[in-house]
Amino acid sequence: xxxxxxRSYWEGTKLAVKDPKTFSFSVETPKFDTLRSLxxxxxxxxxxxxxxxxFNKSKGALNPTGNGPxxxxxxxxxxxxxxxxxxxxxxxxxxxxxxxxxSEKIVFRIISDINLKxxxxxxxxxxxFDFAGPGVEIFEKKVRGTDKDKVGTKASDxxxxxxxxxxxxxxxxxxxxxxxxxxxxxxxxxxxxALAHLVDIPQIIEKVSYGHSVQSSSPFGSLTLNxxxxxxxxxxxxxxxxxxxxxxxxGWADSDKDxxxxxxxxxxxxxxxxxxxxxxxNPGRGKIAQIMKENFKKAGIEINIRSMEWNAYLTDIDNRExxxxxxxxxxxxxxxxxxxxxxxxxxxxGSNFGGYSNKKVDTLIDQANLEFDLNKRAKVLxxxxxxxxxxxxxxxxxxxxxxIMGATTKVKAPESKWAMMYDVTPPxxxxxxx
Numbered sequence: 371x372x373x374x375x376x377r378s379y380w381e382g383t384k385l386a387v388k389d390p391k392t393f394s395f396s397v398e399t400p401k402f403d404t405l406r407s408l409x410x411x412x413x414x415x416x417x418x419x420x421x422x423x424x425f426n427k428s429k430g431a432l433n434p435t436g437n438g439p440x441x442x443x444x445x446x447x448x449x450x451x452x453x454x455x456x457x458x459x460x461x462x463x464x465x466x467x468x469x470x471x472x473s474e475k476i477v478f479r480i481i482s483d484i485n486l487k488x489x490x491x492x493x494x495x496x497x498x499f500d501f502a503g504p505g506v507e508i509f510e511k512k513v514r515g516t517d518k519d520k521v522g523t524k525a526s527d528x529x530x531x532x533x534x535x536x537x538x539x540x541x542x543x544x545x546x547x548x549x550x551x552x553x554x555x556x557x558x559x560x561x562x563x564a565l566a567h568l569v570d571i572p573q574i575i576e577k578v579s580y581g582h583s584v585q586s587s588s589p590f591g592s593l594t595l596n597x598x599x600x601x602x603x604x605x606x607x608x609x610x611x612x613x614x615x616x617x618x619x620x621g622w623a624d625s626d627k628d629x630x631x632x633x634x635x636x637x638x639x640x641x642x643x644x645x646x647x648x649x650x651x652n653p654g655r656g657k658i659a660q661i662m663k664e665n666f667k668k669a670g671i672e673i674n675i676r677s678m679e680w681n682a683y684l685t686d687i688d689n690r691e692x693x694x695x696x697x698x699x700x701x702x703x704x705x706x707x708x709x710x711x712x713x714x715x716x717x718x719x720g721s722n723f724g725g726y727s728n729k730k731v732d733t734l735i736d737q738a739n740l741e742f743d744l745n746k747r748a749k750v751l752x753x754x755x756x757x758x759x760x761x762x763x764x765x766x767x768x769x770x771x772x773x774i775m776g777a778t779t780k781v782k783a784p785e786s787k788w789a790m791m792y793d794v795t796p797p798x799x800x801x802x803x804x
Contacts, residue, residue: 372426374720378708379407401739402747403706439471451478482651484508492520494530497781501533501774504654509533509774510580525779533776535582540792541591541701542769545658547646548695551725551763554635555644555693562762563606564616568665569765570608577661578654583768588755590705592769595744598752601759614669624670631670643672644693647686650677655696658767688719701769703792707754708735711763726763 382398395408418430432445439461440453453476461467479496481487484504491499501509513521513533522532547569549556556562571585585605588597622631622642631642646662648655656677663673678686686692699710709715712735715722734754741747759766773793 372719374715374718375709377718377720378706378712378715379403383408399740401706402742403704403739406704440476443475448480448482450480452476453478488512491776491778492517492531494778494780497778499531499533499776501776502770504652506579506582506770506774507654509535509582513776521776525777525781529779531776531778533774536773536775537771538773538791538793539594540773541594541596541703541705542586542771543698543700544586544589544592544769545655545696545698545767546586546764547658547662547767548697548724548764550690550693550723551727552690553644553693554633554640555642558620559761560616560620561622562765563760564613564620565666565671566606566762566765567609567613567616568669568671569662569767570665571605571767572608573661574658575768578657579768579770582771582774584771586766586769587759588766589699589701589707589710589758589764590751590755591701591703592766594703595748596703596705596751596755598755601755608665610665610668617669622670629670630672641672642670643674645674645676646694646696647676647678647683647692648696649680649683651680658696687723690723690725705751706739707731707751708739711735711754711758724763726761728757728761731757 384396384398385393386396387393395411397404413436414431415435418434419425419428422428422430434442437460439456439459441456443452443454445451455471455474459471461471481490485508487496488499488505488508490496499505501513520529520531522529523534525532549562551557575581575583575585584592586592587601587605590596592602617631621633623633624630625632625639632639633642634640646659648659650656656675659673659675663675666673683695687695687697709721711722711726711731713722713727713729713732714720716725716727731754734750734757738747738750738754741750758764
C-alpha cells in the first residue's frame with residue numbers, strides 16, 4: 371500500500387488467521403508502541419477492493435462496512451461526510467459505553483475558508499469549532515473582540531455558542547521550516563545553524579499566533595518529559611550579526627557585489643536564493659514566509675515565496691521537489707521519531723522528506739523504541755533532541771501553548787471532557803457528547 375509514513379510502526383509484524391472470525395498479530399521484536407500501533411489497525415472488507423487492479427486506487431474503500439456504533443450514510447468529496455447511529459448496536463450493552471455514541475447523526479463538513487466556517491459556527495450551523503492554526507486569529511480578533519457579546523466563555527453562559535482556552539500537559543504539534551538537505555544551499559550544518567538566527571520567532575509568536583504559542587526546541591513537545599529542558603536555556607534567537615558572521619565562516623560572501631551571498635560548490639558559483647513553499651489554505655504559514663523573506667534579505671539571501679494548493683504541495687514534498695517548506699507536525703505523549711528522523715524513513719516517499727541522515731540518531735532511535743520504561747526512554751530522547759537541535763534539519767518555530775475550541779449549547783458534554791491532562795486536540799472524543 372502507499373503508506374510509507376506508517377511503515378516504521380509495523381516493522382516485523384505478521385498476521386495469522388486462525389478461523390473465519392479470529393486472527394492474531396505477532397512481531398519479531400516488541401517495541402514500546404507495538405500495542406498502540408496494532409490497536410489502531412483498521413479492517414477493510416475484501417469485497418471493497420477485490421478485483422481492483424490497484425488497491426490504492428480502490429473506490430470501495432470510501433464506502434466501508436464495519437461493526438461500530440455508526441454507519442456511513444453519505445460521502446461527498448470536499449463537502450461532507452455523514453454518519454448515522456447503528457440501531458441495536460452490540461456495544462450499547464457494555465456498561466462503560468453507556469454515555470457514548472448517543473448522537474443520531476454526525477456530519478463532518480469540509481469548509482476550506484476559515485472565516486466562512488466561523489460565520490456558520492456563530493449562526494449555530496456548526497456545533498464544534500477548533501480554533502487551532504489559522505483559527506487563533508479569529509479567537510483573538512472576534513471571540514475576544516468584536517463578537518465577545520455573542521460568544522460565551524462556557525456552556526452555561528446562556529449564549530448560543532461558547533469558546534474556551536485550555537492549558538494542560540499535552541505535547542503540542544509544532545511548526546517548522548524544513549530544508550531539502552540534498553540541495554547544496556542546506557547541506558552544511560553551520561549554514562543551517564546560521565539560518566536559524568535569521569528567524570524572528572518572537573515576531574512570529576506575536577503576528578501569527580497572537581501570543582498563543584511558545585518557541586519550539588524539540589519534535590517531542592518542548593515542555594514535556596521527552597525533551598531536554600536545558601535546551602530551553604539556550605534557544606537560538608534572532609541575531610543578524612551572528613548569522614552573517616557564521617555564514618561568512620562557512621564560505622558565503624557577496625563575491626560579485628550584487629547584494630546576494632554566493633559560494634563556490636563543486637567548482638560552480640551558487641547564489642543564495644531559494645523557493646520557500648507553503649500550502650495556500652494556511653495563511654499563518656504565508657505570514658511566516660513573509661517574515662523570513664524580509665529578515666533573510668538583510669543577510670543577503672533571497673527568498674521566493676510560493677503559495678501552493680494542498681494536494682500539489684504534498685505531491686512536491688513526496689517527490690522531493692522543493693528547496694524549503696513551511697510545515698508542521700502533530701505531537702503525541704509517546705513519540706516514535708523513526709517516522710521523521712531515521713535514515714530508513716527517507717525512502718519510498720517516507721516522512722523524512724528532507725533527507726536527514728545521522729547514524730548516531732538512527733542508533734538512538736532504535737534504542738529508544740526498544741525501551742519500555744518511560745523515564746529511561748526519555749533520557750534517550752533527550753540525547754536525540756540535543757543532536758537534532760544542533761544539526762538543524764528543521765528550524766523549529768513555534769508550538770501552541772494551549773488548546774482553543776468552541777461549541778454550541780446543543781453540545782452538553784461536561785466541560786471536564788473537553789481536554790484531559792494529555793489530550794492534544796479539542797475535542798478529542800466527539801462521541802462522548804450527551
